[in-house]
Amino acid sequence: MAADAGDGVEFPILCETCLGDNPYVRMTREANGRECKVCTRPFTVFRWLPGRGMRYKKTEICPTCAKLKNVCQTCILDLEHGLPVQARDAALGIESSVPQQAGNRRDYAARTAGSLEVVSGETDFSGRADPAGREMLKRMARKGPYYKRNRAHVCSFFVRGLCTRGSECPYRHEMPEGDPELSKQNLVDRYHGNNDPVARRMLARASKRPSALAPPEDKSITTLFVMGVEGAAGQRELHDHFGAYGELKSVSVASKGACAFVNFTTRAAAEAAAHAAQAGCVVAGQALRVAWGKPRPKGPSAEASSAGAGSGSGTSGRTARIPAPPGAAGAALYPSQDPTAHGASAGSRA
Numbered sequence: 017m018a019a020d021a022g023d024g025v026e027f028p029i030l031c032e033t034c035l036g037d038n039p040y041v042r043m044t045r046e047a048n049g050r051e052c053k054v055c056t057r058p059f060t061v062f063r064w065l066p067g068r069g070m071r072y073k074k075t076e077i078c079p080t081c082a083k084l085k086n087v088c089q090t091c092i093l094d095l096e097h098g099l100p101v102q103a104r105d106a107a108l109g110i111e112s113s114v115p116q117q118a119g120n121r122r123d124y125a126a127r128t129a130g131s132l133e134v135v136s137g138e139t140d141f142s143g144r145a146d147p148a149g150r151e152m153l154k155r156m157a158r159k160g161p162y163y164k165r166n167r168a169h170v171c172s173f174f175v176r177g178l179c180t181r182g183s184e185c186p187y188r189h190e191m192p193e194g195d196p197e198l199s200k201q202n203l204v205d206r207y208h209g210n211n212d213p214v215a216r217r218m219l220a221r222a223s224k225r226p227s228a229l230a231p232p233e234d235k236s237i238t239t240l241f242v243m244g245v246e247g248a249a250g251q252r253e254l255h256d257h258f259g260a261y262g263e264l265k266s267v268s269v270a271s272k273g274a275c276a277f278v279n280f281t282t283r284a285a286a287e288a289a290a291h292a293a294q295a296g297c298v299v300a301g302q303a304l305r306v307a308w309g310k311p312r313p314k315g316p317s318a319e320a321s322s323a324g325a326g327s328g329s330g331t332s333g334r335t336a337r338i339p340a341p342p343g344a345a346g347a348a349l350y351p352s353q354d355p356t357a358h359g360a361s362a363g364s365r366a
């Protein structure tokens with residue numbers, strides 16, 4: 017009941033990075049040691065050293081607030097993906113239901129403390145519901161713990177050439193990396209996903225055009241290669257989806273490789289479809305990966321192996337025989353298109 021009233025809290029809610037690489041880390045525990053920086057209620061504060069040469073860390077927010085947003089009690093990043101709340105929630109399209117006024121937050125946290133299962137069950141922070149959001153999360157997420165984040169802070173005196181402590185100085189004697197804007201973040205804003213420059217930067221980077229969708233130089237290419245064609249996404253669904261960008265010459269689905277060639281009549285239509293696919297492509301509930309087709313091979317065999325061209329206008333069904341996808345049987349064109357890469361890293365984190 018009184019999970020965050022101080023007693024009975026055996027271990028804090030922490031991400032792998034904040035915990036550090038030592039599985040036997042020793043922690044000090046202080047019941048009602050401080051006020052939670054979000055809801056202002058006192059909570060059990062833990063302190064520990066997350067490895068050699070690192071700085072001491074402590075929990076900053078209470079376990080109730082951490083559970084409400086599925087974040088680490090220390091770094092306030094998402095527990096599963098290591099992402100800022102704003103970046104995660106933007107990718108998943110989650111609207112915050114936690115009140116942002118301090119007084120209301122305290123009441124809200126008190127009311128929800130006893131019914132956390134209900135609350136956390138309502139919001140799906142892993143994005144199972146939305147394939148496009150899930151894709152974006154995977155693109156942004158860290159692949160493993162980032163222990164460098166636990167290092168001592170940069171010495172502000174050293175940066176100004178004023179530190180006299182030399183090797184005795186507990187802070188790092190290095191010039192700071194990156195943007196000073198990033199150090200101006202405010203914990204409460206980060207918790208609520210407001211005005212977070214790190215999140216804004218990540219979202220901007222994640223929404224940039226992946227190289228596989230940059231229009232190829234060869235203007236004769238009017239075909240998109242689509243991977244992940246499974247389940248309810250079939251020839252007709254692809255035809256309906258991509259037909260919205262312009263006239264289609266053919267849609268050839270290879271049910272075996274779960275892929276398809278979508279051949280447009282004009283280059284402009286293919287470019288429009290490729291441009292739209294940058295933000296993710298979901299057809300009949302399937303998250304598809306889209307890439308440009310390769311130029312047709314020249315020579316006597318060109319006729320036989322030109323993708324989809326021999327099969328007339330959209331008459332080829334699910335079982336149409338098509339040539340191997342560009343880059344050979346099932347092989348990924350780019351590392352980012354490797355269908356096993358993302359899944360493998362997600363699995364290893366669990």
Ligand SMILES: [Zn+2]
Nearest residue numbers: 052055078081
């Ligand atoms: Zn709190």
Ligand SMILES: [Zn+2]
Nearest residue numbers: 031034088091
């Ligand atoms: Zn953390």
Ligand SMILES: [Zn+2]
Nearest residue numbers: 171174179185
């Ligand atoms: Zn110093």
